[in-house]
Structure formats: structure tokens, C-alpha cells
Amino acid sequence: MKANYKIALRIIGGEKWLGGVSYIELLARAVSTLPPMERPELFLVAADSSLDDFYLHEHFLHCFDGIIYVGKDTTRASDQIKHPWIHCSSYDELSEKIDFYYPVLMDVLPHRCAASWIPDFQYRYLPEITSQEERLKLDLKYQEIADRAKLIVFSSNDAREDFHGFYPDSKAVTKILSFHVEPDARWYDVNPRDIQNKFGLPDKYIICCNQFWAHKNFEVLFRSIRILKDNGHVIHVVCTGSTEDYRVRDYFTMIKQLISELDISDQVHILGIISREEQIQLIRRSCLVVQPSLFEGWSTIVEECRALGKTVVLSDLKVNLEQNPQHAIYFDRTDAEDLAQKLKHAYLAAAGPDLEREKVARDNSVHLMRTFALQFSDIWQTAKQIF
Structure with missing residues (x-):
């Protein structure tokens, strides 16, 4: 028996950003370590823009209770997703099936129970290696999140401090979710x-x-x-x-x-x-x-x-x-x-x-994964109170 709560994780990574694939994998694995009564139902969400990268997530699909496709091209979805999936024609329909959505952009469910994620502000610190077009795009994206999001997640205190420095007028609640790795x-x-x-x-x-x-x-x-x-x-x-x-x-x-x-x-x-x-x-x-x-x-x-x-x-x-x-x-x-x-x-x-170090690290990872999962639990519990 699982906790009576449904969480959807959005595909954010792909061939051009494998870090996004790893982020969702580590989060799904952390949630799967929770005891049954604490563990929510977990769904992986694919949209038209992420269907081509779905295969990169195959190796950890066992961490999810289901797959949801949001879009109208069901033929293409069937070609890319070789597993049973739930169809939602819109994000409004998705919001009726799940309780919390993460990570969300402001053009999707801005008024629904969800949280945005900002990994870092590299483009601000190293503008010389980022095109003017990309800097402008990120500025607009993060400004919109700062203005409209009710809940924003950061991977580090360093990134959260940067956010408050760059967007001091934001009214969003901010949380830290520092991911860890579970040894296989x-x-x-x-x-x-x-x-x-x-x-x-x-x-x-x-x-x-x-x-x-x-x-x-x-x-x-x-x-x-x-x-x-x-x-x-x-x-x-x-x-x-x-x-x-x-x-x-x-x-x-x-x-x-x-x-x-x-x-x-x-x-x-x-x-x-x-x-x-x-x-x-x-x-x-x-x-x-x-x-x-x-x-x-x-x-x-x-x-x-x-x-x-x-x-x-x-x-x-x-x-x-x-x-x-x-x-x-x-x-x-x-x-x-x-x-x-x-x-x-x-x-x-x-x-x-070094086999001795590896054993100590494996033992320590149990606590770290529990901490990671509980941090995420605190985030969705906070979202329930905000929305």
C-alpha cells in the first residue's frame, strides 16, 4: 500500500543534456526507497518535445508506477513508448490525474500544484561562453519563474542565494533538494x-x-x-x-x-x-x-x-x-x-x-538517499499547503 498521493516527474533531459536524465533518475530512485506507507505513486511524463528522448529513461522505468503521455500525437507516442501508458490530451487533464508535478515551467500548469527547478546561474557568471540569444532566453525564463512561481527548488544553497540576489522581489517559497547517488x-x-x-x-x-x-x-x-x-x-x-x-x-x-x-x-x-x-x-x-x-x-x-x-x-x-x-x-x-x-x-x-572505502560509502549512502527522499517529501507536502 502506498501513500494516497500521485506525483508526476517530467522528462527534462535528452541526448543534448544527459544531466537532466540523471536528475530524474536519481530522484525517482530516491522516492522508490521510501517505505510503502510514505511512498507516493510516481509517474513519468512525456510530451511531444521529449518523446525522442524517452528511450534514455528505459533503464529506470521500474521506479515508476506508470507513464503518462501529454499530447495529441498518439501514433508517435505509441512508436516511442513501448510500454503501457496513460493519455492526457492537455496539461489541464493531467492536473486532474495527479497531485503534484515537477519540475514545471511557467507555460505549463502555472496555477496547479507544482514546483519549478532552477539548477544554477552559470550564464550570469560566465557570459562570455553563452550567446546573447541564450542569455536573453534564460533571463526571460528565470524572471517569469521568479514572478509567477509559488514554489521553486534549488539543488544547493549556493544557487538559492544567487536567486535571492538576482530576484530579491520574488515572493516564491524556496526549497533545497540536494540529490545523492545510490550505489548499484x-x-x-x-x-x-x-x-x-x-x-x-x-x-x-x-x-x-x-x-x-x-x-x-x-x-x-x-x-x-x-x-x-x-x-x-x-x-x-x-x-x-x-x-x-x-x-x-x-x-x-x-x-x-x-x-x-x-x-x-x-x-x-x-x-x-x-x-x-x-x-x-x-x-x-x-x-x-x-x-x-x-x-x-x-x-x-x-x-x-x-x-x-x-x-x-x-x-x-x-x-x-x-x-x-x-x-x-x-x-x-x-x-x-x-x-x-x-x-x-x-x-x-x-x-x-579501495574495497574498504567502497563498503563504508555504500553503508553511508542509505542515510543519504533517505535524506534526499525526505527533502522531496517536504517539497510536495509544502506544495499541498501553498496551492
């Missing part, structure tokens, strides 16, 4: 050496799991690797993630040129997009994970490092300090020398996995 038991059934060997990687390496986007700060990382080489420390770096930045289209070309100029091509192993399962195993096998970003929201990779008990070398962003995984080492994100020193000392550790 199947992660530990694989020998990570097999994945390392599959990609022909050296026995000892560090890993950076970032898309090649301009704000990810690969320049500082690779300059630090050159500094270490000059001092007799040859460190191999494995990079996973997309090599396309839709905002700075020649960024990857610039990075490849930098790697060549620094004469570290034989130390940098760029794998591109690989499966999450393979990425997890390469993280386990690595000596450490490095995240040199100039800006982040609440980071999925950092949470995966927490869930694996992994050492992670992080840029000194406020949100990284707030996220604060147990085995974090922080460096000045503008200083390649500082990063080089931090990497050198952390690299002295043996290649993974």
Missing part, C-alpha cells in the same frame, strides 16, 4: 581491470568525467600535467564525455591543439562518450577523480565519487565546498601550479578500487 549492487560484480584493459589504458591513471565544454577548465588541468612532467612526474589522464560544446564549437579543437603544444599527447586518453557502467568502473580503477570546473551546479560525478568513497580533486567553487564529499581535495581553480601539487600528492595512492 551490480557495480561491484565487475572487475574494473577488464574495463581498463578494454580501452587499453595504463595501469595507473587519474580520470576526468566532464564533457569538453569551455567552463570545464581543461586548460588548467592539462597545464598542470605539463608542470608535473617537467618535474619528473608522468601522470596519465583519462577523459570521458562528449567532445562537442554547442556554445563554443571549436573548443575541443583548441584543447587538442593545447595538448599537442604541451607535448603530453601520450599521457592524455580521450574516450569520448562511454556507458555509465563503464565510466563507473574506470572511476573505481582510477587513482583519483579530478574536476577542474570554473562553474558547476550540484555535481553528479561528485556524488558518484561520494558513493564510491573515491578521492576527488575539486576546484574551489562554493558549491563544491558545500557538496563536501568525504575524500575531497580542493585547489585554486585559476592556478595550474596548485592543481599540480594536489594531483602529485593524491596520485601517490594506489590504483583502485
Whole structure:
């Protein structure tokens, strides 16, 4: 028996933003950990704009009690959704079937029981890598949310503080929902050496799991690797993630040129997009994970490092300090020398996995997932009082 409450989660991610897929997955998994009497019925909502990305959500559909399609092209929906689904021709009809909708944009159910989500304000801090058109679009979107939303969710206190600074007149209730990662038991059934060997990687390496986007700060990382080489420390770096930045289209070309100029091509192993399962195993096998970003929201990779008990070398962003995984080492994100020193000392550790750390992290994850689920429970309970 479940709690007598129906929640709909909207598909927000896709091939161009896998982070949105992960966000909904982690939230659905957290809700599914609640005891039956506390757990609401959970539905995944697809619309015409997200049908092509539905397949990316297949692997966690078991966390949902049903699928809802909102739209009129039922033939296309049947082609894309190979599971039983409920049809709603409009969002008004959807609102009659569910009690809470998340995350919502202001053109959908602005007056219904729902909450909006703002992940971060990167475009405000790094306007040089965001087009004027996109900055204007985000300004209008967030201004409308600030003006019209009754309930807004943020992944960090850092983002919420930014919101209140940028939109001091907003009357919305604001809440924090900091997501966490639940380790999958199947992660530990694989020998990570097999994945390392599959990609022909050296026995000892560090890993950076970032898309090649301009704000990810690969320049500082690779300059630090050159500094270490000059001092007799040859460190191999494995990079996973997309090599396309839709905002700075020649960024990857610039990075490849930098790697060549620094004469570290034989130390940098760029794998591109690989499966999450393979990425997890390469993280386990690595000596450490490095995240040199100039800006982040609440980071999925950092949470995966927490869930694996992994050492992670992080840029000194406020949100990284707030996220604060147990085995974090922080460096000045503008200083390649500082990063080089931090990497050198952390690299002295043996290649993974560290089975003792992994066990402690798995045990701790139970509490973290409970906290995550209860934070979301507080949000929908708050929504019931507001609307």
C-alpha cells in the first residue's frame, strides 16, 4: 500500500543534456526507497518535445508506477513508448490525474500544484561562453519563474542565494533538494581491470568525467600535467564525455591543439562518450577523480565519487565546498601550479578500487538517499499547503 498521493516527474533531459536524465533518475530512485506507507505513486511524463528522448529513461522505468503521455500525437507516442501508458490530451487533464508535478515551467500548469527547478546561474557568471540569444532566453525564463512561481527548488544553497540576489522581489517559497547517488549492487560484480584493459589504458591513471565544454577548465588541468612532467612526474589522464560544446564549437579543437603544444599527447586518453557502467568502473580503477570546473551546479560525478568513497580533486567553487564529499581535495581553480601539487600528492595512492572505502560509502549512502527522499517529501507536502 502506498501513500494516497500521485506525483508526476517530467522528462527534462535528452541526448543534448544527459544531466537532466540523471536528475530524474536519481530522484525517482530516491522516492522508490521510501517505505510503502510514505511512498507516493510516481509517474513519468512525456510530451511531444521529449518523446525522442524517452528511450534514455528505459533503464529506470521500474521506479515508476506508470507513464503518462501529454499530447495529441498518439501514433508517435505509441512508436516511442513501448510500454503501457496513460493519455492526457492537455496539461489541464493531467492536473486532474495527479497531485503534484515537477519540475514545471511557467507555460505549463502555472496555477496547479507544482514546483519549478532552477539548477544554477552559470550564464550570469560566465557570459562570455553563452550567446546573447541564450542569455536573453534564460533571463526571460528565470524572471517569469521568479514572478509567477509559488514554489521553486534549488539543488544547493549556493544557487538559492544567487536567486535571492538576482530576484530579491520574488515572493516564491524556496526549497533545497540536494540529490545523492545510490550505489548499484551490480557495480561491484565487475572487475574494473577488464574495463581498463578494454580501452587499453595504463595501469595507473587519474580520470576526468566532464564533457569538453569551455567552463570545464581543461586548460588548467592539462597545464598542470605539463608542470608535473617537467618535474619528473608522468601522470596519465583519462577523459570521458562528449567532445562537442554547442556554445563554443571549436573548443575541443583548441584543447587538442593545447595538448599537442604541451607535448603530453601520450599521457592524455580521450574516450569520448562511454556507458555509465563503464565510466563507473574506470572511476573505481582510477587513482583519483579530478574536476577542474570554473562553474558547476550540484555535481553528479561528485556524488558518484561520494558513493564510491573515491578521492576527488575539486576546484574551489562554493558549491563544491558545500557538496563536501568525504575524500575531497580542493585547489585554486585559476592556478595550474596548485592543481599540480594536489594531483602529485593524491596520485601517490594506489590504483583502485579501495574495497574498504567502497563498503563504508555504500553503508553511508542509505542515510543519504533517505535524506534526499525526505527533502522531496517536504517539497510536495509544502506544495499541498501553498496551492
